[in-house]
Amino acid sequence: MGTYILKRIITIIPIFLLATLLTFGMIHLSPVDPAEAYLTAAHIQPTEEILAQKRHEFGLDRPLLVQYMNSIVKISQLDFGTSFVSNKPVWEEVSSRIPATIQLTIVSIIIAILVSVPLGFLAGIKKNSGIDHFSRFLSFLGASIPSFWLGYLLIFFFSVKLDLFPVEGIGTWKHVILPSITLALPLIALYTRLLRASVLENLQEPYVLFARTRGIHERVIMGKHVLRMAISPMITGLGMNIGKLMTGAIIVEAVFSWPGFGRYFIEATFNRDVPVIQCYVLLAAGLFLISNLVVDIIQMYIDPRISRKGRQH
DSSP, rough: OOOHHHHHHHHHHHHHHHHHHHHHHHHSSSSSSHHHHHHHHHHHHHHHHHHHHHHHTTTTOOOOHHHHHHEEEEHTTTTBBBOOTSSSBHHHHHHHHHHHHHHHHHHHHHHHHHHHHHHHHHHHHHSSSSHHHHHHHHHHHHHHOOHHHHHHIIIIIIIIOOOSSOSSSOSSHHHHHHHHHHHHHHHHHHHHOOOOOOHHHHTTSSHHHHHHHOOOOOIIIIIIIIIIHHHHHHOOOOOHHHHHHHTTHHHHHHTTOSSSSSHHHHHHEEETTTHHHHHHHHHHHHHHHHHHHHHHHHHHHOOTHHHHHHHOO
């Protein structure tokens, strides 16, 4: 088991290095000149002399391999350079905004799990019942409504009309409810469908028939065996969506004026703030890799056969 985890951790390193190489390549293939973007953000008229000075200051006149190796060293020290707009270290800016995005992500995941697990499980064991039809309707609704439109609908009904929740900002628990629901609804749709399909598939497995033949109580079969095996695809989907939520909450943060990392990235994109964009891409890659590693470890404890398969290969 420890060997399997160590192998999974080791595989992260070359993948992340590939992500840094792709990011480095895209920045240099982009028509945007970082030196010119810096001068534009600083409201300085770019001239050939000033551009040459800034390119030398940023190290853009060095060989590409030297630039790449220097960027790797800096990234390993969490040094992503200085923002063109604020003239502050990028990591300092990012680290001050990440907690708000993490808060939004965690609450969204909790809401999604609390709704989708019982709903998907009951829909699976009670096929074609009223709750099954409701789960299909909710899944269709969550998969079809765009996040920005859902956010504006929630603001209109619960903030403007009913005055129950704040329209924007951060502070109290009320501020996080509407943006979290906006993020959670697509997850509820996905996880409910996954869990329902997995429960229906596991109900056809021989171990369910053997357990019933042995006289084991139906609640024990469903709760201890079927749910444990059926929830595995949902955990996999959760691992794929944690990184997506952390980095993909851009629209929701913009709609609700949530001071998170996604909103900061939008501002950086409009201002052509290259160091911030590079940090965002690499942070997104790191979050996806780490979340998938954590999910693989959880899956291994749920189903020990995974670690045995890893040793065989």
